Amino acid sequence: MTAALVAGLLAGYGIAVPVGAVGTYLVSLTARTSLRTGVCAALGVATADGLYALAAVAGGSALASALRPALGPLRWVCVLVLLALAAWGAADAVRRYRGGRLATRSGPAPPSPARAYLALLGITLLNPATVIYFTALVLGSQGGRAAGAVEQTVFVTAAFAASASWQVLLAGGGALLGRALTGRRGRLVTALVASGVMTALAARMAVAPA
Template identity: 80%
Template sequence: MTAALVAGLLAGYGIAVPVGAVATYLVSLTARTSLRTGVCAALGVATADGLYALLATLGGSALADALRPFTVPLRWASAVVLAALAVWGAVTAVRHYRAQRLATRSAPPPPGPGRAYVALLGITLLNPATVVYFTALVLGTRTADTVPVTAQGVFVLAAFAASASWQVLLAGGGALLGRVLTGHRGRLVTALLSSAVILALAVRMAV
């Protein structure tokens, strides 16, 4: 049981810690909204990681074989979604900046916690690298033909907890960033930088 717990924690942190486009968007979203929204978005990412850990644990090699033909379409879909988010974030930031400078209209309401959760859950589910990672990890570390259901459950929960703790930490960093950069120009610059990074990562994913 302890081995399953440690393996799950390591697996969760292993997939969550590398900062990519989703993590960048999470930090930017929290900086532009609130810690509550950021935490809900972080839990959306962790939920996707937990679901993929569960699927990999239950499906094993059969899941890997089934997903192999869809790896390229999923990667392209993920890249398109991330690129759209990057463009949308940049356009929204510019509009907010102009609206606040001219004071001609109020800014549109930011996404709520529920909407942020669903959005980040969907984005993360589109990432085929997550399921490939967990499947390879489960197959590579499995030493017996049958693994107790309890150990499988501990592994999945530990992976979810590890991913959630890291994503919430990133959301907290985004909240601190939002408090520090209270000026209109500061928020515009950080939003544009974030969009540029996300767009670059999306292009890299598609290539």
């Protein structure tokens, strides 16, 4: 259970820490509206991460049972997927930093807390990298066995809690934290930290006993 908790926390922070367009919008939304609206929007992002973690755990366990003979090679494929995501995230962050490009967003009047939650939930659900990340992590970490219901629940809950804590931190920081984390340097640092977490997860998966 402890292993599932730690894995879930690392997975949640690994996918949540990069401050991209969604994180930038979340901070600016909170600065323009209220903490309540920002927290609701943050929970929308975390809910999407939690749903993808749940889908990956449920589907991953079924696939692990059906494809048990192939899980050895599959684990290495998953390691490569995680490393590719880490490399892609780091390279993209460095390219944007060097190019001096920051995402800007203009739109209609700020939404209500409920609309903010639904909007950020929908936007995050459209990100295919999230489901690829969680599926690769779950499949590669199972080592030929299907996780129990308790382990699955702990993993998904921890992933949601990690994502929620980071998103709420972004929202609660408001404009001051936003300038630190959504500026060119802040976005570079958070992306590199997240890539490091993904790389560490891939390394742990690679050395785990079959």
